Amino acid sequence: MSYFSTKKRIYLDYAAATPLDGRVMKAMRPYFGVEFGNASSVHAEGRMAKRGLEAARAEVAEALSVRSEEIVFTSGATESINLFYKGVIEAAPVDKRHVVTLATEHMATLRVLQDLGCEVTLAPVDKDGLVSVDEVMRAIRPDTVLVTMMYVNNEIGTVLPIAEVGKALAKIKRSTKEVYPLFFSDAVQAACALKLEVTKLGVDGLCLSGSKIYGPKGVGVLFIKKGTPLKAQILGGTQEGGRRAGTENVVGAVGLARALAIAQIEHEDYEKKLRPLQSSLFAGILKIVPQAIINGSRTQRVCSNVNVSLPGVDGEALVMYLDEAGIAASTASSCTSSAGASHVIKALGRSDRLAESSVRFTLGRKSNKSEIKRVLKELPRIIKLLKID
Numbered sequence: 001m002s003y004f005s006t007k008k009r010i011y012l013d014y015a016a017a018t019p020l021d022g023r024v025m026k027a028m029r030p031y032f033g034v035e036f037g038n039a040s041s042v043h044a045e046g047r048m049a050k051r052g053l054e055a056a057r058a059e060v061a062e063a064l065s066v067r068s069e070e071i072v073f074t075s076g077a078t079e080s081i082n083l084f085y086k087g088v089i090e091a092a093p094v095d096k097r098h099v100v101t102l103a104t105e106h107m108a109t110l111r112v113l114q115d116l117g118c119e120v121t122l123a124p125v126d127k128d129g130l131v132s133v134d135e136v137m138r139a140i141r142p143d144t145v146l147v148t149m150m151y152v153n154n155e156i157g158t159v160l161p162i163a164e165v166g167k168a169l170a171k172i173k174r175s176t177k178e179v180y181p182l183f184f185s186d187a188v189q190a191a192c193a194l195k196l197e198v199t200k201l202g203v204d205g206l207c208l209s210g211s212k213i214y215g216p217k218g219v220g221v222l223f224i225k226k227g228t229p230l231k232a233q234i235l236g237g238t239q240e241g242g243r244r245a246g247t248e249n250v251v252g253a254v255g256l257a258r259a260l261a262i263a264q265i266e267h268e269d270y271e272k273k274l275r276p277l278q279s280s281l282f283a284g285i286l287k288i289v290p291q292a293i294i295n296g297s298r299t300q301r302v303c304s305n306v307n308v309s310l311p312g313v314d315g316e317a318l319v320m321y322l323d324e325a326g327i328a329a330s331t332a333s334s335c336t337s338s339a340g341a342s343h344v345i346k347a348l349g350r351s352d353r354l355a356e357s358s359v360r361f362t363l364g365r366k367s368n369k370s371e372i373k374r375v376l377k378e379l380p381r382i383i384k385l386l387k388i389d
Contacts, residue, residue: 009326010371014212014304014364015154015189016330020255021214027258028216031251039248040239053250056257060221063257063264064198064206072222072240073253077188078108080207080222083244085112087230088146088182088205096145096180100136102160103347104129104153106186110343118145127348128297129158136165140172144181151201152189155344155360156296157305159194166202179204182228188212192263192270193302204228208260210252214365215259219252274303274363277372281306281361284376289383295345295358306361309345309354313386318359321382327375330360 031052037045039053054068061068074080089097099113103122113120121139125131136147147169151162162185169183184205187196191213198206204225211217224230224243236245263270285292285308295307310318315331322329331342341355350358361375 007326009328010374011328012361012363012367012371012375013328013330014367015360015362017211017217018214018364019366020216021259021262023262024215024255024259028251028255031254035250039250040237049248049250052254053248056250056253059257059261063260064196064223065200066198066223067226069241070223070226072224072243073248073256074207074220074222074244075218075249076211076220077186077207077209078220080220081106081108081186082112083222083233084184084205084207084224084230085109085146085148086116086233087243088184088228089116089118090231091229092145092180096143098141098143098145100139100144100147100181102131102149104156104158104344105148105150106154107343109148109186123149125347128300129153129156129295129344129348130297130300131160133161133164133168137168137172140169140181146180146182146184148184148186150189151185151187151194151206152302153296153344154189155342156307156348157189157301157362158296159190159300159302162201162203170202179227179229189302189305191260191267193267193274193304195267196264198223208256210256210259213256213259213263216252216255219249219256221256221260270365271303273365274367277363277367277369278303278306280369280372281363281375282308284372285310285379288376288380293350293354295348295350304363306363307345307358309350309358310383311354311357313357313383315357315359317386318382321385322375322378325378325382327378330362331358 035048035052037049039049057068057071060071097118099118099120102125104125123131123135123139149160152159166183182204185203187206188209191208206223208221210219232243234245239245239248289310291311293309319329319331341352345355345358
């Protein structure tokens with residue numbers, strides 16, 4: 001098996017999962033043993049855990065430039081999305097049941113909205129996955145309860161105009177003197193590459209995941225702007241300000257908080273390191289396959305994402321052959337990789353065949369020039385094996 005190859009493996013699927021940063025592990029270590037208590041307990045061990053939890057909440061709030069009481073710890077972005085959408089819609093007046101989103105959103109958004117039975121308008125995106133503020137505003141109706149869109153698309157890396165949409169929505173709310181429509185953003189893929197000053201984005205809700213920012217898996221953050229009407233979805237105790245019951249994952253919260261703080265402090269260094277590697281990988285792929293199609297914007301794109309369609313090549317087979325060569329990549333979101341052609345690529349106007357020929361490489365902190373060279377050395381051989389026309 002390739003897992004036992006003597007050649008060092010190359011990991012280029014950082015959008016799916018990141019390794020735990022050593023600095024994060026150091027922050028977490030005490031809460032695995034010494035400070036293991038239940039943060040809701042009143043004894044000394046509980047109070048120690050509570051201090052750690054609230055320090056983590058404050059660290060997250062500082063990184064996002066928001067209030068500590070606006071931060072809720074969850075099990076990850078999917079739970080955060082479920083909590084916000086369901087909580088907001090159940091708390092809203094009965095005449096507010098319309099939602100505006102994009103066809104390129106994560107399935108965690110699209111499936112929850114489908115399950116809720118809301119009327120959903122999909123604002124159109126262009127061939128690069130970008131949406132104009134005017135298109136979003138044209139979709140707003142008197143019964144719109146929520147507008148939701150990613151900050152950075154997880155498959156194609158396109159950066160969406162969140163702050164501009166936030167300003168436009170704030171103008172509507174000032175004129176109507178209503179809290180609706182609320183504005184939410186899945187910012188999971190943004191934290192390492194972009195500065196997250198939430199107040200400048202104009203959102204009422206925003207989610208992040210520890211597993212994408214060199215933190216622990218199984219923990220997420222949900223920002224809920226003060227005054228946002230929301231009904232709790234997990235009932236029981238009064239944890240997380242009554243918004244999410246259950247024994248708190250203190251060690252996870254501590255790890256996520258430190259990972260987020262590091263990501264925000266180092267986001268400019270991340271950009272400087274990865275942008276040249278991204279450019280080299282794009283250029284090398286286009287040299288090998290001149291007819292390759294870049295998926296997503298070349299300019300409005302995070303530095304870590306390279307997504308291309310290779311006509312005549314089966315993307316899933318390509319990823320498997322790359323894996324055998326010691327290179328980890330993906331065809332789409334890790335959450336939908338077995339669900340057929342990417343709905344995101346098809347939403348750009350690509351055919352099913354082009355969507356099925358797409359491959360996503362995502363770079364990370366450990367990526368380097370030698371890795372990119374090796375990928376470009378292996379690709380021609382594999383593509384030649386797989387080329388069907």
